[in-house]
Amino acid sequence: MSSTFFSITNKYQAFKTFILFFLLGTVSFLSNVEKSFAEPLRVHFIDIGQGDSALIQSPNDKVILIDSGPSKSWKALKGYLDQLNIKEIDLMINTHPHSDHIGNASRILEHFKVKMVLDSGFAHPIRAYSQLLASVKEKKIPLKLGRKGRTIAIGGGANLELLAPEEPFIKNSRSDPNSNSIVFRLSYKNQAALFTGDAEEETETRLLVDSKKLRADLLKVAHHGSKHASGRAFLDAVKPKYAVVSCSETNRYGHPAPETLLALNRVQAQAMVTAQVGSIVASTDGETWQFTTQRKPSPSATINPLKKAQQISSTNTPNTIQNASAQGKVNVNTASLNELKTLPRIGPALSKRIIEARKDSKFTQASDLRRVRGIGAKTVEKLAPLITF
Ligand SMILES: [Zn+2]
Incomplete structure (x- = not known):
């Protein structure tokens, strides 16, 4: 988990980087080629x-944390990261300095080994932000500014391309910290996901200048699904198949806005709302996305702004969405071939062998997987935090 795996570049350094990769990249590419093609990317x-x-696990296990929620969610966040056995965070991205995004940032720096921080650099006078900057300084963590044009290689062929903010910053908008959020496109082979922070209409107008770069099957919907983003032209450019809205069941802002959910429905995006389904894990092999959700949407949910979301998701539920037992873990006794394939180090052949082996007797603990030919102690160690029985 060395930070040297990260390469932060911009247009002006492209040639230098190309030479560097040419010199350094050949050996590692040849030795990793099989591994990186077999292992998926997980969000x-x-x-x-x-x-x-949100947390990205790259195909070769680099860990990127995007925002850390409000401070009162610390227990939930820490619990989730512990379940995944996360000890180090290769990159922490703070999309913008609002307390519902950086509320736990300095606590994360206390409890985890964070190797690099990427910040919008838009100054905003709140305590969580000054605490974050003080901790970064004290711990001497490299701090980079997220600027349009930069690309960050996160290993295994996955990249983050930064699309916003750019200077001069957007000024006099409804919320300038929101408008200058870090926006980036995560790409892996033929798939991409777009992360929009709390972008506003003004941000979308700027992003549309390079509209071809916005196309992504998976969209983290801007600003918790508020009506101040996700405009028609923007959604037409992204053309998401899946859209994730992160918000609580009862919030004073009315997130997600019915208008936004209808707009997502218009472009035929499958909307998933964390308030309804809990945590969501999206995995891709670079060709398709698979989703597991913590729970199924409750048919009796009647909370007003979510009503339309529920109607939309019940009419459009794709069969790739599975209800995982807990925190998006894969049940090795019941998972389909495709679900098993989303696990690290498990390709089609091993998935078939797992399905064969469980016919004899059910797995009851991670080490039982050693019964499967081709699964050794190291693989068991990797799988243990991600599976259930
Ligand atoms: Zn927010």
């Missing part, structure tokens, strides 16, 4: 109530 949208927190 966890963590249910932290009203706010945002």
Whole structure:
């Protein structure tokens, strides 16, 4: 988990980087080629109530945390990261300095080994932000500014391309910290996910200048699904198949806005709301996305702003969405071939062998997987926090 795996570049350094990769990249590419093609990329949208927190696990296990939710969600966030056995965070991205996004940032720096911090650099006078900057300084963590044009290689062929903010910052908008959120596109082979922070209409107008870069099957919907983002032109450019809204069941802002849910429905995006389904895990092999959710939407949910979300998701539920037993874990006794394939180090052949082996007797603990030919102690160790029985 060395931070040297990260390469932060911008347009002006492209040639230098190309030479560097040419010199350094050849050996590692050849030795990792089989591994990186077999292992998926995973995005966890963590249910932290009203706010945002997501975690990316790259195909070669680099860990990127995007926002850390409001401070009162600390127990839920820490619990989720512990369940995944996360000890180090290779990169922490703070999309913008609002307390529902950076509420736990300095606590994360206390409890985890964070190797790099990416910040919007838009100054906003709240305590959580000054605490964060003080901790970064005290711990001497490299702090980079997230600026349009930068690309961050996160390993295994996955990349983050930063699309916003750019200077001069957007001024005099409804919320300037929101408008200058870090926006980036995560890409892996033929798939991409777009992370929009709390972008506003003005941000979307700027992003549409490079509209081809917005296309992504998976969209983290801006600003908890508020009506101040997700405009028609923007959604037409993204054309998401899946859309994740992160918010709490009862919030004073009325998130997600019915208008936004209808707009997502218009572009035929499947909307998933953390308030309804809990944490959401999206995995991709670079070709398709698979989803597991903490719970199924309750048919009796009647909370007003969620009513339309529920109607939308019940009419459009794709069969790829499975109800996982807990925190998006894969049940190795019942998972389908495709679900098993989302696990690290488990390709189609091993998935078939797991299904064969469980016919003899059910697995009751991680080490039982050693019965499967080709699964050794190291793989068991990797799988243990991600599976259930
Ligand atoms: Zn927010």
